[in-house]
């Protein structure tokens with residue numbers, strides 16, 4: 262099922278001389294990290310992290326505990342849609358989402374492409390008790406330490422913009438610091454690579470329905486990739502269902518992007534996907550919390 266198609270941008274992918282949006286974002290991130298390192302060294306940053314003993318809120322655990330787990334996103338703008346929310350108030354939205362029944366939050370911190378900010382994550386965290394994903398493009402361990410200091414509970418690893426060595430390094434460090442990791446894939450090849458990452462109860466597997474190079478969105482992406490994921494993770498030893506196999510060992514799969522309606526939710530529930538990352542559908546309204554509440558009210562909890 263194709264929910265939306267942005268053909269304007271699809272040309273970018275096929276033109277070799279023009280870097281894709283994702284390539285441009287990664288280049289910007291390299292600059293950002295270099296600048297940040299020149300202001301505060303990695304060693305100094307690590308010292309600050311060591312002194313920060315705030316407990317994490319348990320992102321993966323919160324999703325596991327939910328019948329239908331929604332990660333509600335706080336996002337002002339995106340490269341494909343421009344400004345999505347004109348009265349952007351991260352703290353108010355965080356509270357609204359919490360009251361409306363979100364399991365977790367996702368806060369965009371990327372400045373140049375999503376008009377996000379580190380301070381938005383900090384404000385959202387102060388305003389509620391929900392666990393928070395730092396939604397940004399991680400390419401360097403420096404950013405993992407920064408995320409920890411912001412109070413992030415979960416880190417995003419986008420397979421499309423990292424090599425296997427980087428993935429292992431960012432994943433291991435995030436878990437060592439006590440954060441969960443959302444491992445994002447969009448293709449079968451990325452999924453194969455994602456399945457090389459050491460298994461952990463802190464891993465969450467995200468299937469992004471949006472191609473980050475073309476912005477094309479297709480919910481079929483989730484349906485195409487979830488079987489492999491379910492099979493491989495089940496074969497890890499979770500196949501016997503005796504009493505020791507509690508919820509903590511269950512694989513977490515999140516369908517990301519392009520979820521708009523109760524029909525979309527029902528479609529996913531029908532395929533055993535019960536975790537959702539949803540942004541635009543809520544953020545384009547005046548009251549994102551209300552939009553979440555009415556979406557949740559329109560699907561049966563026992564589905």
Ligand SMILES: O=P(O)(O)OC[C@@H](O)[C@@H](O)c1c[nH]c2ccccc12
Pocket residue numbers: 334336396397419445469517518519520538539540541542
């Ligand atoms: O606004 P949507 O279509 O509901 O999508 C939310 C989220 O999935 C999307 O923002 C996203 C998924 N992966 C990303 C990686 C980077 C930036 C953004 C994203």
